[in-house]
Amino acid sequence: MAVRIRLRRVGSKKNPIWRIVVADKRDRRDGRFIERLGFYNPLATGGAEGLRIAQDRLTHWRSVGAQASPTVERLLKQAAKATPAAA
Numbered sequence: 001m002a003v004r005i006r007l008r009r010v011g012s013k014k015n016p017i018w019r020i021v022v023a024d025k026r027d028r029r030d031g032r033f034i035e036r037l038g039f040y041n042p043l044a045t046g047g048a049e050g051l052r053i054a055q056d057r058l059t060h061w062r063s064v065g066a067q068a069s070p071t072v073e074r075l076l077k078q079a080a081k082a083t084p085a086a087a
Contacts, residue, residue: 002026005061006069007040008033017041020053020072022061037061040075051079 002025009030011017018040021033037054044050053076062068068076 003034003061003064003066004069005037005058005066005072007071015043020075022066035061051075051082053079 003022004025005020005022006029007018008021008023009016010019019036020038020040022035022037023031023033027033035057037057038052041048041050058076
């Protein structure tokens with residue numbers, strides 16, 4: 001089974017909110033998924049949280065062979081840059 005870490009849209013029209021999920025590569029974008037790892041809100045403003053990822057579960061899925069989509073890879077790099085600056 002080919003497993004991918006990818007985005008799943010759950011927001012309403014003109015208000016995109018994305019969940020970061022682990023899913024079988026053959027399933028549809030918004031279809032069945034195995035586990036939810038976090039969320040991404042591109043329109044977050046002010047004190048709202050824009051990106052949250054469960055790092056322990058991400059590490060687990062990568063250790064068993066799950067591959068992240070290019071967009072999720074970009075978000076992970078953004079999260080890694082933002083974390084040391086906030087600490």
